[in-house]
Amino acid sequence: MVAGCVFCEYNDPKAVVYDDERYFAIIDPEPINPHHVLVIPKEHYEDFIQLPQDLLAHLFQVVQRLSRAVRTVSKPLAIMHLTDDDVARMGYNLVAPPGSPASRAKINLPPGRAPGYYPPP
Ligand SMILES: [Zn+2]
Numbered sequence: 001m002v003a004g005c006v007f008c009e010y011n012d013p014k015a016v017v018y019d020d021e022r023y024f025a026i027i028d029p030e031p032i033n034p035h036h037v038l039v040i041p042k043e044h045y046e047d048f049i050q051l052p053q054d055l056l057a058h059l060f061q062v063v064q065r066l067s068r069a070v071r072t073v074s075k076p077l078a079i080m081h082l083t084d085d086d087v088a089r090m091g092y093n094l095v096a097p098p099g100s101p102a103s104r105a106k107i108n109l110p111p112g113r114a115p116g117y118y119p120p121p
Contacts, residue, residue, distance in 0.1 A: 001044065002044045005044060005104055006104075007040050007044075007104050007106065008044050008104075010024075010026070010040075012026070015027045015029070017037060017066070017069070018039070018062065018065075018066055020062070021042075022041060022042055022043075022055060022058055023039055023040065023041055023042060023058070023059065023062050024039075024040055024042060025037050025038060025039045025040065025062070025066055026038050026040070028108070028110075031110070032108075032110040033074075033110050033111045034074070034111070035070050035073055035074045035111050036108070036109065036110040036111065037066050037069075037070055037108075037109040037110075038106050038107070038108060038109070039059065039062055039063055039066060039106060039107040039109065040104070040105075040106045040107075041055060041059070041105055041106075044104060045104070045105040046104070046105065047105050048105050050105065051105055059107070063107055063109065066109055067109055070109050070111055071111075074111040
């Protein structure tokens with residue numbers, strides 16, 4: 001646990017959409033689109049490169065499972081989207097941006113949307 005790390009200190013059970021012994025996933029508090037999910041290792045790693053090999057296979061099993069879930073729940077809203085690729089992107093930082101307060105390995109699963117489909121906040 002790293003003091004000051006928002007994910008080490010995460011405590012909003014309402015936002016948790018997945019939980020197992022090594023990973024949890026939440027709805028991003030600052031989503032790119034609705035249903036934007038973050039998959040986060042429970043143990044703190046600064047970035048993807050530091051993740052131990054034995055966590056990687058399980059990570060991508062979780063990512064695939066949650067990608068299916070994001071696709072399922074976001075599809076009814078994606079009426080302007082012209083493909084089935086509702087989960088258009090999966091992203092992570094290979095290394096943490098310098099000085100980033102959110103230096104923490106995590107996978108982003110933001111649903112894809114047609115540009116302008118959602119009005120700006
Ligand atoms: Zn942390």
